[in-house]
Amino acid sequence: MKYILPILAVFALVSCEGESKKTDLETIDKQSAREVTIKSVVAGDSILHITSQKIWANGQLVTQKTDTLKTAKEVKAWGESTSTTLVKVPIYVTVE
Numbered sequence: 001m002k003y004i005l006p007i008l009a010v011f012a013l014v015s016c017e018g019e020s021k022k023t024d025l026e027t028i029d030k031q032s033a034r035e036v037t038i039k040s041v042v043a044g045d046s047i048l049h050i051t052s053q054k055i056w057a058n059g060q061l062v063t064q065k066t067d068t069l070k071t072a073k074e075v076k077a078w079g080e081s082t083s084t085t086l087v088k089v090p091i092y093v094t095v096e
Helices: 004-015
Strands: 032-043 046-057 060-072
Antiparallel strands (some): 032 046, 046 060
């Protein structure tokens, strides 16, 4: 439950990508927190979905990891003649 506020703050930054106003990470309490960043990057005919995590405990960075998922930029449904672009697909997040 205590991780929801920092995670929601990061996702708010991701959703406001077009705006110039950003919150500095210094405002996040790094005593004990998990910082998660999600972004999508178009690379040729693919989209790279990049998730970065940093875990803070007692004011120190404990660990960090970055994962990348690669998907096609456009997909065709079974039996459809036109393809659907995945460039502007919204990101839904489940926090447990």
